[in-house]
Amino acid sequence: xxxxxxxxxxxxxxxxxxxxxxxxxxxxxxxxxxxxxxxxxxxxxxxxxxxxxxxxxxxxxxxxxxxxxxxxxxxxxxxxxxxxxxxxxxxxxxxxxxxxxxxxxxxxxxxxxxxxxxxxxxxx
Numbered sequence: 001x002x003x004x005x006x007x008x009x010x011x012x013x014x015x016x017x018x019x020x021x022x023x024x025x026x027x028x029x030x031x032x033x034x035x036x037x038x039x040x041x042x043x044x045x046x047x048x049x050x051x052x053x054x055x056x057x058x059x060x061x062x063x064x065x066x067x068x069x070x071x072x073x074x075x076x077x078x079x080x081x082x083x084x085x086x087x088x089x090x091x092x093x094x095x096x097x098x099x100x101x102x103x104x105x106x107x108x109x110x111x112x113x114x115x116x117x118x119x120x121x122x123x124x
Contacts, residue, residue, distance in 0.1 A: 002026040002098050002113040009118030014088055016122070020081040022096030022115055027077075030054065033099050034072060034079040035111060038092035038120075047106035048094070049081060059104040063089075086122045093117040 003025040012018055026032065035050035049070035050059045058070050064083075072079040079096060097111035105111070 002032065004096050004098060004113055004115035006094065006096050006115045006118040009094060009120045011121045011123065012086055014086060014122055014124050016086050017082070017084045018086065018120060020083065020094055020096075020118060020120070022079045022081075024077045024079070024098065026098070029077040030074040031100065032113075033101055033104060034070075035097045035099070035105070036070060036079075036081045036094060037097060037108060037111075038090075038094045039117075040092040043092075045095070045108050046092075047108075050104040050106065051079065052102075052104060057104060059106065061106065083120070086120075088122045088124045091120060091122050093119050 006022045008020040030053045036048040037045045039045040047061045051070045067085045069082040095117045096115045098113040099111045
């Protein structure tokens with residue numbers, strides 16, 4: 001059972017940056033592809049970014065390309081989401097997720113493990 005704990009959310013103004021972290025309990029962390037999703041009130045959970053177990057390949061949702069960067073440190077069992085040029089529409093609860101799949105997937109149903117989420121609020 002993989003346990004995931006997100007941190008780093010907060011309230012920022014538009015244009016600011018934040019870095020989210022997700023710490024995993026799994027010793028074989030590098031065997032999991034990791035992803036970030038987000039969910040705004042009244043909306044479906046949206047794919048943000050994903051990264052392979054080695055960190056060699058990444059994938060981004062269209063709304064965050066060029067502004068967000070996903071990375072991971074397998075020695076620390078942690079995945080990160082660097083968010084730059086934040087916009088009010090980025091406001092959401094951000095979740096990290098893990099999957100054993102070897103390809104990067106943008107659909108929630110392929111992820112077996114989820115964190116509790118961290119709130120990101122961007123004011124205009």
